[in-house]
Amino acid sequence: xxxxxxxxxxxxxxxxxxxxxxxxxxxxxxxxxxxxxxxxxxxxxxxxxxxxxxxxxxxxxxxxxxxxxxxxxxxxxxxxxxxxxxxxxxxxxxxxxxxxxxxxxxxxxxxxxxxxxxxxxxxxxxxxxxxxxxxxxxxxxxxxxxxxxxxxxxxxxxxxxxxxxxxxxxxxxxxxxxxxxxxxxxxxxxxxxxxxxxxxxxxxxxxxxxxxxxxxxxxxxxxxxxxxxxxxxxxxxxxxxxxxxxxxxxxxxxxxxxxxxxxxxxxxxxxxxxxxxxxxxxxxxxxxxxxxxxxxxxxxxxxxxxxxxxxxxxxxxxxxxxxxxxxxxxxxxxxxxxxxxxxxxxxxxxxxxxxxxxxxxxxxxxxxxxxxxxxxxxxxxxxxxxxxxxxxxxxxxxxxxxxxxxxxxxxxxxxxxxxxxxxxxxxxxxxxxxxxxxxxxxxxxxxxxxxxxxxxxxxxxxxxxxxxx
Numbered sequence: 001x002x003x004x005x006x007x008x009x010x011x012x013x014x015x016x017x018x019x020x021x022x023x024x025x026x027x028x029x030x031x032x033x034x035x036x037x038x039x040x041x042x043x044x045x046x047x048x049x050x051x052x053x054x055x056x057x058x059x060x061x062x063x064x065x066x067x068x069x070x071x072x073x074x075x076x077x078x079x080x081x082x083x084x085x086x087x088x089x090x091x092x093x094x095x096x097x098x099x100x101x102x103x104x105x106x107x108x109x110x111x112x113x114x115x116x117x118x119x120x121x122x123x124x125x126x127x128x129x130x131x132x133x134x135x136x137x138x139x140x141x142x143x144x145x146x147x148x149x150x151x152x153x154x155x156x157x158x159x160x161x162x163x164x165x166x167x168x169x170x171x172x173x174x175x176x177x178x179x180x181x182x183x184x185x186x187x188x189x190x191x192x193x194x195x196x197x198x199x200x201x202x203x204x205x206x207x208x209x210x211x212x213x214x215x216x217x218x219x220x221x222x223x224x225x226x227x228x229x230x231x232x233x234x235x236x237x238x239x240x241x242x243x244x245x246x247x248x249x250x251x252x253x254x255x256x257x258x259x260x261x262x263x264x265x266x267x268x269x270x271x272x273x274x275x276x277x278x279x280x281x282x283x284x285x286x287x288x289x290x291x292x293x294x295x296x297x298x299x300x301x302x303x304x305x306x307x308x309x310x311x312x313x314x315x316x317x318x319x320x321x322x323x324x325x326x327x328x329x330x331x332x333x334x335x336x337x338x339x340x341x342x343x344x345x346x347x348x349x350x351x352x353x354x355x356x357x358x359x360x361x362x363x364x365x366x367x368x369x370x371x372x373x374x375x376x377x378x379x380x381x382x383x384x385x386x387x388x389x390x391x392x393x394x395x396x397x398x399x400x401x402x403x404x405x406x407x408x409x410x411x412x413x414x415x416x417x418x419x420x421x422x423x424x425x426x427x428x429x430x431x432x433x434x435x436x437x438x439x440x441x442x443x444x445x446x447x448x449x450x451x452x453x454x455x456x457x458x459x460x461x462x463x464x465x466x467x468x469x
Contacts (some may be wrong), residue, residue, distance in 0.1 A: 001030050001350045002058045004075045006062060006126055007082030007426055008034025009041025011310060011333045012166075018323075018336040019343040021054035026350040034064040044458030051314070053323055054336070057114050065386045068126070072133035074215060076349050079342060085118030087455050095292075096283055096448045100441050102365070105266035106144040108407065109199050110442070113414060113430060114449045115150045115382050117457040121416040123149045127159045127390050138386035140164055140345055147197045147360040147408075151375035151415030162388065163360030163377075165197055167262030167339040174245045174263050177192045179207055179215050181227040187339060191261065192379045193358040194367045194394040196407045200358065200377040201395050202259040207245065209401075213259065220254055232330050244268065255400040261377075263357065270403060273435060348382040355382050362412075366390035369401065374408045375415065406434035421460030427467035443468050 005013060010215050012036070020026045036042035041102040042064035049055055050062055057225065072078065082468060093111040094104035094407040097313040123141060130137055137159040141149050146163030155160035169185060191205030191212065205212045222375070224246070229238055245263035253259050269276040287295070304453065327335035331422070337343065344355040360377045363370045367378055396404045410433050417426035430446045431438055450465040 001026065001076040001346070002033070002074050003031075003077045003079065003346060004028075004033045004035060004068075004071050006035050006078065006080040008067065009036035009038055009231065010081045011045065011046055011083065013045055014333055015335050015337040016051075016340050016342045017049050018052050018054045018339040019340055020346045021049075021052065021060070022336065023347055023350075023352055024339060025352050026346050027058055027060040029146045030350075031061045031063070031074075032176065033075075034134065035060070035068050035071055036064065037066050038435050039064060039066050041307065043282055044307070044314060048310070051318055052088075053320060063367070067345060069129055069133060072129055073139075074131075075134040075137045075139055076127065077129060077138050078134070078344060079140045080123060082122070083174065084122055084143065085115055085453070085456055087281070087299065088292065089118075089456055090115065091287075091292045091296065092452045093449050095286055096445060096452065098284055100287065101277065102435065102442075102445060102446045103266060103269055103277055103280065104460070107194070108145065108266045108270065109266070110430070110445055110449060112145050112455045114457070115431065116145050117426075117453065117461055119143050120149060120152060120415075121458050123153065124157070124418070127153045127157045128162065130159050131157060135159070138162065138345070138349065140342065142166075142294075142342075144416075145197070145411065147375045147377065147411045148414045148418075150360045151362065151373070151412045152419050155373050155412075155415060156419035158445065160344070160386070160388070161361070161390075162380075163197060163375075164341045164345070164357075164358075165262065165264075165360075165377075166340070167184060167198065167264050168358060168362040169204070169337075169339050170245070170262040170264075172339060174241075175250055177241070177246050178219060178224060178249050181225045183227045185339065190356075192392055192394060193261045193465050194376065194378045195261065195400075195404050196375075196411065197377045198239060198262065198264035198362045199270055199404070199407070200261045201397055201400065202261050203397070204392075216253055216259060222252070224250060228404060230328075232332065233330055234330070240265070256397070258397045258400050270407075270435070278451075299469050320401050324360055345382055345386070348384065349386045351384040356380070357382055360389075364390070366392075368393065368395045370408060373412060375412045376404075376408055403434060406432070406437075410434065414417075417461065418458065421458065424467045426461050426464045430464070430468070 034042040046062045054230045086270040096112050150163035173186045176182045190206045191202045194203050195201045207215045248268045348355045363376050364372050365376045378386050381391050382388050413429040447465050447468050
């Protein structure tokens with residue numbers, strides 16, 4: 001098969017491609033192209049993949065460059081991994097949001113909605129090129145907010161698109177910690193999922209062959225024992241794993257009977273917004289413009305340092321022990337990720353088998369109580385050539401149905417506004433976001449976000465503030 005990755009210099013691709021190459025049928029005599037505006041990064045990533053033990057003997061061509069139209073012909077899959085918009089606009093948007101009592105994130109948040117307005121131009125551009133050069137290829141989008149872009153592409157182009165999230169494997173880690181007190185990725189769960197990306201729910205399934213809800217009930221009854229944690233986690237990661245992920249699963253299951261599929265902070269926050277906001281921003285203080293710019297500059301330097309550290313290994317002899325164990329020291333870039341959703345999708349396209357995945361696409365009758373065009377994250381089966389269909393018929397738990405429906409419609413409308421270049425629809429979409437909807441505070445925030453981002457969003461939508469009165 002041929003896979004093209006837009007944002008092909010992303011270091012997270014190393015573990016993904018190692019996972020895919022571990023199944024010889026995927027890229028034997030195949031082609032991986034890494035497209036990136038920074039060709040140097042793409043080349044470094046490509047050369048490192050060729051050093052990996054999984055690549056040896058594959059006869060797989062790996063290329064890199066910055067001309068996407070030249071790379072797309074013959075592609076079976078096009079993956080997009082990048083972040084849109086300037087860091088400065090995003091940070092200013094965070095300041096504006098928190099000041100008015102709204103959380104900020106790159107997905108489910110007011111600031112995330114404006115990030116979509118910048119990324120949408122890129123994703124739609126890729127889809128339009130695919131219509132011309134590889135119309136049958138599957139677009140696999142990793143760019144947040146993934147559900148918005150999936151709605152936009154599927155409902156307004158001829159290209160099939162799935163929105164995918166790194167959180168696809170979160171449950172393998174988090175439920176292992178919650179149910180078995182083991183800090184490891186255990187592939188012992190068979191679950192069915194329905195909801196919205198970053199806040200979808202397990203609506204059925206098993207853990208080690210036993211009913212997953214009965215197993216959760218045992219933990220709630222007997223109490224949870226915190227596992228011994230791996231040494232590779234940073235202090236902030238440990239705080240998030242225990243204080244957000246594990247406790248979030250237990251708290252929301254006990255409160256609402258809803259079992260979280262993927263523990264993402266901005267999603268979980270919506271189930272206890274005021275409580276979570278106070279905790280998240282307890283020590284938050286507004287930054288000056290000078291401080292924000294310094295922070296952005298420091299992050300840019302850190303990225304350069306990370307790239308240099310990565311490239312340091314390009315000229316070294318790396319033995320099997322390095323590839324197996326180096327990541328355990330904290331350099332997670334080198335860890336092979338066999339269960340990543342990209343890996344499962346590539347294996348399916350190559351004909352290695354059928355795989356159950358949870359991705360964001362229009363509903364198409366899969367989840368009860370939603371329109372066909374409403375974008376949702378739910379379990380689907382992907383087969384040879386990228387054929388996809390719902391894995392079953394699902395219902396979102398009653399206790400969280402209203403929130404899920406509101407978020408789904410909001411994200412679907414956002415994709416519609418971008419595709420139709422309609423500022424009035426965009427204004428209505430923003431005001432319908434289900435945290436303090438139709439309020440003066442939200443209207444003021446969206447007007448400020450529109451001002452902050454006016455030079456970066458697509459021209460037709462720049463007049464959105466005129467309709468936020």
